[in-house]
Amino acid sequence: MSKKRVNIIGAGLAGSEAAYQLLKRGYSVRLYEMRPQKMTPAHVSSSFAELVCSNSMRSNSITNAVGLLKEEMRHLDSLIMSAADHSSIPAGSALAVDRETFSQRVMETLQQFPDLEVTNDEVTDIFDEPSIYATGPLTSDALADAYSTLPGLAKLHFFDAIAPIIAYDSIDHSKVYRKSRYDKGDSSDYINCPMTKEEFNKFYRELIGAKTTELRGFEDQKVFEGCMPFEVMAKRGAKTLLFGPMKPVGLEMPDGKKPYAVVQLRQDNAAGSLYNIVGFQTHLTWPEQKRIIQMIPGLENARIERYGVMHRNTYLTSPNFLNKFYQSVQLPHLFFAGQLCGVEGYVESAASGLYAALNMDRFLSNQPPLDFTKETMMGAMAHYVSGANPQNFQPMNANYGLLDNSQLEKEERAKRSLEIIDSYGN
Numbered sequence: 473m474s475k476k477r478v479n480i481i482g483a484g485l486a487g488s489e490a491a492y493q494l495l496k497r498g499y500s501v502r503l504y505e506m507r508p509q510k511m512t513p514a515h516v517s518s519s520f521a522e523l524v525c526s527n528s529m530r531s532n533s534i535t536n537a538v539g540l541l542k543e544e545m546r547h548l549d550s551l552i553m554s555a556a557d558h559s560s561i562p563a564g565s566a567l568a569v570d571r572e573t574f575s576q577r578v579m580e581t582l583q584q585f586p587d588l589e590v591t592n593d594e595v596t597d598i599f600d601e602p603s604i605y606a607t608g609p610l611t612s613d614a615l616a617d618a619y620s621t622l623p624g625l626a627k628l629h630f631f632d633a634i635a636p637i638i639a640y641d642s643i644d645h646s647k648v649y650r651k652s653r654y655d656k657g658d659s660s661d662y663i664n665c666p667m668t669k670e671e672f673n674k675f676y677r678e679l680i681g682a683k684t685t686e687l688r689g690f691e692d693q694k695v696f697e698g699c700m701p702f703e704v705m706a707k708r709g710a711k712t713l714l715f716g717p718m719k720p721v722g723l724e725m726p727d728g729k730k731p732y733a734v735v736q737l738r739q740d741n742a743a744g745s746l747y748n749i750v751g752f753q754t755h756l757t758w759p760e761q762k763r764i765i766q767m768i769p770g771l772e773n774a775r776i777e778r779y780g781v782m783h784r785n786t787y788l789t790s791p792n793f794l795n796k797f798y799q800s801v802q803l804p805h806l807f808f809a810g811q812l813c814g815v816e817g818y819v820e821s822a823a824s825g826l827y828a829a830l831n832m833d834r835f836l837s838n839q840p841p842l843d844f845t846k847e848t849m850m851g852a853m854a855h856y857v858s859g860a861n862p863q864n865f866q867p868m869n870a871n872y873g874l875l876d877n878s879q880l881e882k883e884e885r886a887k888r889s890l891e892i893i894d895s896y897g898n
């Protein structure tokens with residue numbers, strides 16, 4: 473008997489995870505990925521699961537919401553998590569990865585399955601066959617228009633920005649020091665560029681006057697708070713920076729003195745030749761990025777290997793359309809996953825792909841859906857996406873506020889969540 477086939481559209485974080493989960497359950501998967509035939513404005517390669525901006529998957533602690541989500545995924549044999557753990561590089565208590573090794577691992581694992589068929593075409597239609605749409609925030613226009621024809625589905629958007637990456641060998645090491653905040657993790661994980669009050673004030677004055685790129689539609693200022701451009705944050709006041717990305721607490725200098733402000737650099741690749749400027753996502757023009765970055769002590773001669781840019785992100789009114797299993801209520805052969813359906817972040821996107829695939833399996837094998845409940849982070853995110861108020865629906869990161877059992881300590885809630893996940897097995 474031939475194997476049941478599922479189409480997966482988009483080989484990003486969500487689509488790659490969904491493909492793995494279905495392939496290992498014996499399905500044949502046709503994976504549509506339009507790159508490299510057609511690129512998005514942010515992706516730069518043809519790799520699966522490309523990380524378009526930061527190389528961090530955030531905290532690994534289970535008392536942190538995204539840390540718990542990652543642990544749930546590990547308990548469910550997540551491909552994205554095993555590839556991330558395999559390619560991790562030092563980043564204190566966070567999980568950061570070498571982005572190339574990470575994507576390579578995802579691709580190699582998927583390509584080992586003979587029942588994977590990859591098609592590098594742009595999909596512009598809605599299929600009548602079982603399909604998981606995971607085309608992400610940079611979904612091509614033609615497909616985004618096709619989504620709008622589905623009952624109850626409309627496309628919304630917000631903006632978010634990418635931080636610049638600089639070359640390690642262009643940093644002046646006599647002015648910077650290595651330390652992670654409060655010495656969590658290995659103290660050599662971050663490079664810190666300290667500023668005096670005078671240096672900060674001068675930097676701040678120049679930053680708020682710096683030129684930004686024009687972006688059609690950005691006038692409505694729909695920026696995702698978690699990825700707000702640095703210069704937009706600065707315009708809210710100097711303290712927004714001093715209590716935000718430039719906060720000095722826990723980053724005393726080697727002589728024990730506390731700097732007035734700090735710019736942190738995080739290793740971006742395993743070779744350690746590239747560093748990300750933490751929290752400096754920006755849509756300044758490129759010459760202005762260079763001018764502002766080179767005002768930072770230690771970065772006077774910084775070579776920028778990738779400039780920051782800003783993009784329009786598409787997402788859908790999922791609460792009008794999906795049930796709590798990422799499945800269309802009216803067209804049950806269709807599932808939606810990833811940032812497109814209203815989760816936000818690499819890990820959250822991959823987690824939704826995993827959950828959608830498990831439920832696609834249930835659907836195709838005529839079993840009742842798998843309900844992880846709101847006691848798990850994975851279940852709670854799916855509840856949010858399907859049950860939020862559609863009038864002001866906005867993409868959401870994992871957070872403990874979504875989870876049931878708020879009277880319990882976080883450790884207890886995390887333990888309970890993992891017990892539920894384990895009772896399903898993998």
Ligand SMILES: Cc1cc2nc3c(=O)[nH]c(=O)nc-3n(C[C@H](O)[C@H](O)[C@H](O)COP(=O)(O)OP(=O)(O)OC[C@H]3O[C@@H](n4cnc5c(N)ncnc54)[C@H](O)[C@@H]3O)c2cc1C
Nearest residue numbers: 482484485486506525526595607608612810811817818821
């Ligand atoms: C500019 C930017 C910066 C971001 N920075 C971060 C960050 O630093 N940290 C973080 O946690 N999250 C970040 N995000 C948010 C989000 O986590 C990522 O976008 C994540 O990659 C979403 O995963 P996904 O699987 O939903 O989509 P993606 O990973 O984008 O995958 C979607 C795939 O679908 C393909 N595709 C699109 N349309 C079609 C079509 N019509 N036919 C076939 N294929 C198609 C695309 O080429 C892509 O490979 C950022 C998003 C953007 C846009």
